[in-house]
Amino acid sequence: MKQNDFIKLKQPEWDAFEAALKQHASKEEMDEDFPARFRQLSHDFAVAKSRCYSPPVIEKLNVLLLMGQRQLYVTKVRPFSALKTFFATTLPSHLREMRAYIIWAHFVFYGLAVLSYGLVVYQPELIYHVISSQQVASIEWMYDPTSEHYGKERPSDGDFEMFGYYILNNISIAFQCFVGGVLIGFGALYFLLFNAIYLSAIAGHIVNINYSSTFFSFVITHGAFELTAIVLSAAAGFVVGKHLLMPGSLSRAESLRLGGKRSYPILFLAFLMLVVAAFLEAFWSSSRFIPNEIKYGVGGICWLFVLSFIFWGHNTFKRVKHAN
Amino acid sequence: MQSKHDDTKIDNRFNRETAEGIDIFLVPAGIGPRSLAFVLDLLIRGAIMAAAGMALGAMGKFGSGLMFIVYFVVDWFYPVIFEVFKGATPGKSAFKLRVVYDSGLPITLPGSIIRNLFRTIDFLPFGYVLGTISMVSSAQCKRVGDWVAGSLVVYTDKQKDVNESTSLIHKPISLKLNEDEQVAIIAFLERSKQLSKSRKKELAKHLCDALDCSEDKVVEHVAALASNLVGKA
Numbered sequence: 001m002k003q004n005d006f007i008k009l010k011q012p013e014w015d016a017f018e019a020a021l022k023q024h025a026s027k028e029e030m031d032e033d034f035p036a037r038f039r040q041l042s043h044d045f046a047v048a049k050s051r052c053y054s055p056p057v058i059e060k061l062n063v064l065l066l067m068g069q070r071q072l073y074v075t076k077v078r079p080f081s082a083l084k085t086f087f088a089t090t091l092p093s094h095l096r097e098m099r100a101y102i103i104w105a106h107f108v109f110y111g112l113a114v115l116s117y118g119l120v121v122y123q124p125e126l127i128y129h130v131i132s133s134q135q136v137a138s139i140e141w142m143y144d145p146t147s148e149h150y151g152k153e154r155p156s157d158g159d160f161e162m163f164g165y166y167i168l169n170n171i172s173i174a175f176q177c178f179v180g181g182v183l184i185g186f187g188a189l190y191f192l193l194f195n196a197i198y199l200s201a202i203a204g205h206i207v208n209i210n211y212s213s214t215f216f217s218f219v220i221t222h223g224a225f226e227l228t229a230i231v232l233s234a235a236a237g238f239v240v241g242k243h244l245l246m247p248g249s250l251s252r253a254e255s256l257r258l259g260g261k262r263s264y265p266i267l268f269l270a271f272l273m274l275v276v277a278a279f280l281e282a283f284w285s286s287s288r289f290i291p292n293e294i295k296y297g298v299g300g301i302c303w304l305f306v307l308s309f310i311f312w313g314h315n316t317f318k319r320v321k322h323a324n
Numbered sequence: 325m326q327s328k329h330d331d332t333k334i335d336n337r338f339n340r341e342t343a344e345g346i347d348i349f350l351v352p353a354g355i356g357p358r359s360l361a362f363v364l365d366l367l368i369r370g371a372i373m374a375a376a377g378m379a380l381g382a383m384g385k386f387g388s389g390l391m392f393i394v395y396f397v398v399d400w401f402y403p404v405i406f407e408v409f410k411g412a413t414p415g416k417s418a419f420k421l422r423v424v425y426d427s428g429l430p431i432t433l434p435g436s437i438i439r440n441l442f443r444t445i446d447f448l449p450f451g452y453v454l455g456t457i458s459m460v461s462s463a464q465c466k467r468v469g470d471w472v473a474g475s476l477v478v479y480t481d482k483q484k485d486v487n488e489s490t491s492l493i494h495k496p497i498s499l500k501l502n503e504d505e506q507v508a509i510i511a512f513l514e515r516s517k518q519l520s521k522s523r524k525k526e527l528a529k530h531l532c533d534a535l536d537c538s539e540d541k542v543v544e545h546v547a548a549l550a551s552n553l554v555g556k557a
């Protein structure tokens with residue numbers, strides 16, 4: 001069949017398909033003939049190509065197919081059901097799969113933290129190698145139990161300001177830990193080690209100058225979420241780095257893609273934990289009216305909850321599922 | 325999945341097999357339009373931040389807290405929100421680009437989050453240097469985030485009219501042509517409206533001998549040949 005006869009014969013069908021496309025896009029409900037039309041169009045396209053019809057004809061059909069494909073195979077965004085599946089199956093299974101990485105990241109982070117903490121307690125002036133003297137002074141001012149600002153409760157709009165600030169700051173740190181994994185894992189390692197040394201050096205210094213009561217009661221609750229989230233993002237970053245460095249039988253690009261897919265749920269969990277941490281840090285940790293004993297108690301429970309969720313969460317979910 | 329890049333091709337479009345068993349083709353966008361789209365997005369983001377700053381600035385500390393959150397969301401999630409719900413950010417739409425998976429299907433939430441998180445890596449060591457290197461050295465113009473998410477930025481589909489062209493010469497021409505040559509002749513006819521007279525002549529005169537005609541008439545003869553091929557003569 002010559003090209004023009006083919007066009008004449010098929011043009012009405014193509015027009016109908018285009019009309020169905022537009023209708024579908026505006027009304028969100030699919031014409032019941034749409035899939036059939038799409039298959040017919042696929043056939044026309046194959047015929048046009050095999051008969052070497054001219055480029056504009058083939059291009060026109062290609063465009064129609066692309067638009068059709070987009071509407072036929074689009075995944076509807078259903079946030080709540082997606083979130084439910086995420087917590088019920090995706091996250092536990094990925095936590096289990098990544099367990100080795102998460103454990104190692106914990107060891108690296110807390111190992112170095114203990115080391116740096118010990119060094120600063122043993123040799124107090126080492127703190128100035130890690131943090132500038134200006135910063136040390138401002139930290140000392142913040143946690144000084146005798147200072148005037150300490151007795152006063154911050155007004156709640158001030159709390160909200162800090163909440164916004166913590167979200168911006170902390171979550172950016174965790175995201176850096178994750179994407180740092182692409183630099184063959186070194187990026188993630190760098191951010192992890194930096195935070196371990198930095199935070200534990202501060203803790204050591206606080207102990208040296210005897211401000212522990214204000215400092216540890218402040219950090220214990222949100223630290224459960226925040227520190228674990230940093231460790232988790234670094235673990236997820238390592239997974240990406242490992243896929244890049246050792247792709248195995250896959251191509252490097254494909255392996256990198258797989259690494260992103262495997263570690264993404266862990267990163268999302270870290271993100272949620274950091275939002276919780278920012279909330280706690282702004283509204284709970286900084287409150288002056290809550291006695292330290294309660295803060296330590298709640299903080300301890302948070303640590304237990306977070307760690308047991310990370311390491312044994314998948315078992316709990318399995319049991320819940322079986323019970324249902 | 326990955327189609328091989330053919331060095332002999334004159335354009336960068338490549339085929340993807342669909343579930344229906346046919347090969348459709350996609351045209352990846354180059355670094356030029358993508359950079360322009362990025363700059364436009366940057367301006368839009370700046371405008372959002374400025375507007376939020378003016379609205380929230382009057383609200384004291386609560387406002388500045390909200391401001392931090394707005395900044396965080398705009399900084400990390402502006403592209404994600406637009407890509408998932410609209411297929412492209414406003415900047416990309418303006419340059420007729422859209423973000424799809426390697427399969428040509430629209431991007432979804434996980435892919436979009438990953439490809440935008442990895443902007444941090446693409447940015448290294450400064451000003452998207454790594455991303456630029458990655459884009460110019462890959463056939464499909466992918467930055468690092470695109471590799472990890474398995475995504476692509478392609479041109480949106482431009483609808484082309486299938487015009488039926490006619491010729492003044494109604495003389496049957498018999499010339500044996502293979503498939504590629506036929507396609508080239510027909511393409512010549514269909515593009516002839518966009519070409520200048522002298523360019524048409526320049527292209528067509530190679531066929532003078534084969535069609536046995538003078539250089540002045542060769543354009544009409546080729547047009548006639550093409551009409552003949554598409555079924556018009």
